[in-house]
Amino acid sequence: MASENITEFPIPPDYWERLVANAYEHDNRADLNILKEYDHPALGDFNRLHRLNLTHLFNNLVRIKAEIKHQKTTSSKQMELLRVTLHQYVEAIKDYRYLAELRKVPDSVGLQQRMALEGAFEELSAPYSESPERNAPYNTQYLTISTKTQSSDAVREFLRKVLPNVLSWSKDEREIRPHEYQHHGMPEIYSPFLNALARFLIGTAAGASLVVPMVIMIFQPSLNKSLITVSMAVLLFAFSLAFAFDAKNEVIVTATATYAAVLVVFVGTSSSSGSDSG
Template sequence: MNSKVQTPISLVLPDDEPDDTGPVTLGEDYWRKLGEHTKLEQDEIEPALGEFKKLHAMNLTHLLNQLVLIKANIEKNGTTSKKQMTLLRKTLQHYANAIRDFQYITELNTPPRIYRNQKRIALEGSFPELANPFPGSRNIPYNTFYRTLQKRTVQNRDGIRELLRKFLPNRLSWTESERRARPDVYSSGRAPDIYSPFVDSTARFIIGTFGGCALVVPMMVMVFQPSLTKTLITVCVAVVLFALALSLVFETDNKDTISATATYAAVLVVFVGTSTGQS
């Protein structure tokens, strides 16, 4: 019986794979341009961060196929070897790292389109031989999605601000800085990340007015021609409407809705108790 472990295909250890990047030879001119490009980006917040989603997918598929071949070989022979276990361990490590890398790069924030275009154009200008490695073909290697490490600040949405945004012109809903940074999104009519000061101020005014009316109106109803039945019905209706407004219009979470509704009901109950005691 042949105890030698057979392999269905010649597998190469990942660390020993040849360095074959394609037709472009990275000569002295490239390293000079790399230094010049790095100097140009010193004033930038961060360098270009290309996503290269297809390349990540290709790498993951390649590593997966290597693991499949190793698994098939072990199942066929019913045994393994020290060399094969070394290959398995390294391939699993590479596969896990590739998954984490892919997850990390795809979870980075999306910068404005003008930022992405600027990064791509700057790279193509600094490295023209890489921007067009195959003259005469439609090969554009730098044409990938670019990400950013900068955190994207998105203001919480609520019914009042969204209602104002839908009925007001876009120029009143967007800040000037965001209009310049995201002209494509602005032109499409979608919501901004940060509402304009005008929308914010108007929304706060509406919310403040609603809060005052939510207390004053029920009290006025209970004061005129007071009766116990009328007072109880008014309190119940007011509390239900207040809870509906919080949950539907302002989209508060469960804990905040319960706390605010209980506080509102307590204020009305105190008023009812005071007015009943005086009568």
């Protein structure tokens, strides 16, 4: 297979100095006011480029396969090419899978990272300006390697939309996105107060989900009433877990089974107490 010519993108003489400056002067730049969670080098998704690379390697393997089948033989040179291409293909798959597992940064953080790079390397921010089609290579999804994740559920999302900005916005995000904050935009990061309120509401609802059915079954107790109450309570509990929280199937099954077991034990205990008193 013929070797392919690769044209290197022209590099300005001062590129290397600006590259070092961008890395070493990061802490001294006042314009990079980014949440500590995302204070790392910009990580681009470049999903289409990975697809391009994977498809190209796939096609190379297809060419080798077709040639071997047609020739009914191979050679040392071709086997070496096959080994290298297979290795590159597997590594490309690993890279693609790894990037797919990384979290996306909030849009505001990604925009700041992009603007910082475009300011540091202006020649790459809009290359081929003579072309009628806009070319903005820094326009990609930005990712984070941070393992810190914020709990996302229906309760927090509801509070994020209804709470006043002074309560739903964190201090750090106010400093990063002052324009959106002043114009009543929604935060991308939950504030400590919002998280605390969400935990309080979820905890209260969890307690009520046990207390309310028990109270209902205590007054004018009967077996039919208890069975209906337990059945409805379990259905509502499972429904809440499934639609309000992003929980795994096994977690939902375990929690619902535990909840049902507690209510059944209460019914059994109440029935025994009623029989003894009678």
